[in-house]
Amino acid sequence: xxxxxxxxxxxxxxxxxxxxxxxxxxxxxxxxxxxxxxxxxxxxxxxxxxxxxxxxxxxxxxxxxxxxxxxxxxxxxxxxxxxxxxxxxxxxxxxxxxxxxxxxxxxxxxxxxxxxxxxxxxxxxxxxxxxxxxxxxxxxxxxxxxxxxxxxxxxxxxxxxxxxxxxxxxxxxxxxxxxxxxxxxxxxxxxxxxxxxxxxxxxxxxxxxxxxxxxxxxxxxxxxxxxxxxxxxxxxxxxxxxxxxxxxxxxxxxxxxxxxxxxxxxxxxxxxxxxxxxxx
Numbered sequence: 577x578x579x580x581x582x583x584x585x586x587x588x589x590x591x592x593x594x595x596x597x598x599x600x601x602x603x604x605x606x607x608x609x610x611x612x613x614x615x616x617x618x619x620x621x622x623x624x625x626x627x628x629x630x631x632x633x634x635x636x637x638x639x640x641x642x643x644x645x646x647x648x649x650x651x652x653x654x655x656x657x658x659x660x661x662x663x664x665x666x667x668x669x670x671x672x673x674x675x676x677x678x679x680x681x682x683x684x685x686x687x688x689x690x691x692x693x694x695x696x697x698x699x700x701x702x703x704x705x706x707x708x709x710x711x712x713x714x715x716x717x718x719x720x721x722x723x724x725x726x727x728x729x730x731x732x733x734x735x736x737x738x739x740x741x742x743x744x745x746x747x748x749x750x751x752x753x754x755x756x757x758x759x760x761x762x763x764x765x766x767x768x769x770x771x772x773x774x775x776x777x778x779x780x781x782x783x784x785x786x787x788x789x790x791x792x793x794x795x796x797x798x799x800x801x802x803x804x805x806x807x808x809x810x811x812x813x814x815x816x817x818x819x820x821x822x823x824x825x826x827x828x829x830x831x832x833x834x835x836x837x838x839x840x841x842x843x844x845x846x847x848x849x850x851x852x853x854x855x856x
Contacts, residue, residue, distance in 0.1 A: 603666045607641050610664060615640065618664075620656065620797055622719070624755075628653065640664075656797060676716060680707050681788025683724070685740075696725065696782040697770060703787040704766055708759045709823065711789055717755040717798045719791035721762065723769040724748040726784040733778055742783060747774050750790065755798055759819070762789070 615621050615629060615637065632651035634640050641664065643651065649658040682703040690699055700723065711718055726744045734743035749772060753765050766787065773779070 606666045607664045610641070611637050613637050618660070620660065625652070676792060676794045677714065678792055679788050679790045680710050680714075680716070680718075680792065681722070681786060682706050683784060683786030685784050686782065691728070691781055691783050693780065693782070696785050700766060700770070700785050700787050701763065703785065704762055705759065707787060707789050708757065708762050711757050711792070712817070715795040717757050717793045717795065718753060718762065718789040719755045719793060720750060720752050720789070721765045721769065722748060722750045722786075722788040722790055723766065723773075724784075724786040724788075725773060725779075725782045727779050728781045728783050729778050738784070744783070745778060747779075749773075752791075755793055 615626050615634070616623075621629070629635075629640070629651055634643070634651055640648070643661070645658045645661040648661045649655060651657060652660065684699055684703060686696060686699060690696065725747050726738065726742075727747070728742055729745050731743045733745065735745050736743075738744050749769055751765050751769050753761070756762060
C-alpha cells in the first residue's frame with residue numbers, strides 16, 4: 577500500500593521499494609523523501625521530457641526540487657511543470673490527466689477464410705483502424721504498440737490450449753513509437769511488428785490476432801517529436817481527422833486504408849458484457 581497526500585504521489589509511492597508492503601509519504605517528509613528517485617521515476621517524465629529537462633540543467637531530483645514553480649514550468653515547456661511542482665509538495669487538486677486509459681486494443685478470432693497470413697495481416701489492420709479512431713476520439717497519443725498472434729499447431733508442438741480447445745502457440749511483441757495518433761504512423765509500426773513474427777511451418781495458421789496501443793499519453797502531456805517534421809506530422813493528423821469525420825458521419829468503414837480491405841467485414845464492433853465500447 578502506498579500512502580501519500582495526493583494521487584500523483586500515491587502513484588509514485590506504489591512503485592517505490594516498500595517495507596512490509598507499506599510506504600508513507602507524509603506532508604512533513606516532502607519533498608526531501610523524493611531525493612532517492614530518478615527523474616524517470618516520476619509520472620509524466622519519459623525519455624524525451626528527460627532530455628528536455630537536461631537541456632535546462634535539470635539532471636537529478638536535487639536539480640528538479642531546487643526549481644521554483646515558474647522555473648519548472650519553463651523547463652517543462654508548459655503549465656504541467658508548475659502542476660508537478662505543487663504535486664511534489666503534496667498539494668492536491670483534481671486533474672483528469674492522471675486518469676486516462678493506459679491502453680486501447682482489440683482482438684479477433686479469425687473466421688476459417690481468414691486463417692492464413694494474408695487474412696490475419698488484413699484483420700490486424702482492421703483492428704488497428706478501430707483502435708486508432710478510439711485513440712483520437714479520447715484525445716490520446718500512443719507511444720507504443722503490441723501485436724499478439726495465436727497459431728493452430730499439432731498437439732505435440734502446442735505450448736497451451738485456447739479456451740475453444742485449439743492447441744496453440746502464442747507470440748507477442750511490443751514496439752516503442754514516437755508519440756502519435758495518426759493511422760499512417762501506426763500502420764508503419766504494425767508493419768515492423770509483423771516483419772519480426774515467427775516464420776516456419778508451425779506459424780502458417782493463425783486463428784487469433786490482437787492489436788493494442790500502449791504507453792498512452794493525454795493530449796495535454798503530448799510532446800512533439802525531435803525527429804519528425806512538423807509539416808509531415810500536421811498533414812498526417814489532418815488526414816486522420818478528415819477520415820474520422822467521414823466515418824463518424826457515414827459509418828466506420830466509409831474510409832479506410834487498403835491494407836484492411838480483405839478483412840473489411842471481419843471484427844465488427846460488438847457490445848461486451850461489462851463495458852460499452854465507443855460506437856462509430
